[in-house]
Amino acid sequence: MAQNIIEQLRAxxxxxxSTENKLIDYILQDTxxxxEATIRELSNGSGVSTATISRFAKKIGFDSFRDFSMSLASATTTLSPVDFFGEITDNDDTDAIAQKVFAGASNALKATVNHLTASMLDTATHYLxxxxxxxxxxxxxxxxxAFNAYHKFxxxxxxxxxxxxxxxxxMQAVKLNNHDAAVVISHSGRNKDTLLIAQKLKENHVKVIAITAFAESPLAKSADLVLLSLAEEINFRSESMSSLIAQxxxxxTLFTLVGSQLSTRTQDVVDTMRTxxxxTRAH
Structure with missing residues (x-):
């Protein structure tokens, strides 16, 4: 798995x-x-200052513009945003709509897995x-x-x-402590009720894994680890639908990693539950 910065910026x-979006639009229009652009060439082409570009690179997680530029150079994408996430038009028939909806979900998964790293997943598994x-x-x-996760785990x-x-x-969040871990899920990462839960968890020094679509959201900034679910908004449906599938x-993935690490004990639990x-089933 390797981070694809093009997919991240698009999603x-x-x-x-607005200034940062001028830079993003310039990058997406001709990747x-x-x-191949220097910081000066990006500045001239996008109309965004070199200082802003440098700050933006750091804002999205890079140590320098050089690292950002290297990530751009290694990114691979041949699809436009419309093609990639399946924009639906008035002329689409049933088959076309179905194909685009499924393609949008598939590509959201692709964008998400390309952003994850083994290090992130290993850290999350360790916390759990x-x-x-x-x-x-x-x-x-x-x-x-969240309840799907509970059911699996x-x-x-x-x-x-x-x-x-x-x-x-x-109330559950308030009772957890520094020996515990929490997975907090929010597409936007800005829901006030969710942020209150995250706040209480952090006050109790609980390890927090955030699953969200936005790396700059308040939830992401408060978490110990962020796993991004990447999806882009298109018409007739919210991007959160594809993001839900990615989440x-x-x-x-986390369930499988935990199960693999605790394979014998997990198998014992699974066998007991199956029995x-x-x-409860009629024969």
Missing amino acids: QKKQYN VRAR VAANRVGFFGIGGSSLV LRTPLNVIAHPDYDIQL ITIID TIEE
Whole structure:
């Protein structure tokens, strides 16, 4: 897995200001030109100052413009934003719409996995395995991902908690401590209720893994580790739909990594659950 900065910029455009978007648009309009450009050439072409470009490179996680430029040079993309995320038009028939919706989900997964690194996933796995308790938190659509995570991780030896009710989530967050870990899920990373949960977790020194689409969101900035779910907004549906699929797949990945690391103990839990669930089925 290697970070594809082109996919990241395309998926996260709306979180940046108008000046930064001028630079992003310039890069996306001709990625070949941008890959080869010096900071002065990017400045002249985009109309953005070299100082702003340098600050932007650091803002999105690079140590310098040189590192940003090297990432641009190694990025691979041949699809326009419309092609990549499946913009739907009035002329599309049923088959075309279905193809574009599935392609959008597939490409959101591709963009997400290309941004993840083994180091990020290893760190997240370590937080989960080392924790006394693991809490999964999310509101609205993200609550579906949180409860899906809870359902999966019940099949591991981990002591996990989750609840669909917000007030109970908040009480659960307050009870966690520095020996615990939490996965907080929010597409925007800006929901005030979710941020209150994250605040309480941080006050108790809980290790927080954020799953969000926006690296500059308040949730991402408060977390110990951020796993980005990348998807771009298109018409007729929110980008959060594709992001939801990416979030669930991140959870699946963490579940598989934890299960692999605790393979024997996980298998024992799974076997016990299968036996118990089988007793509920008619024969």
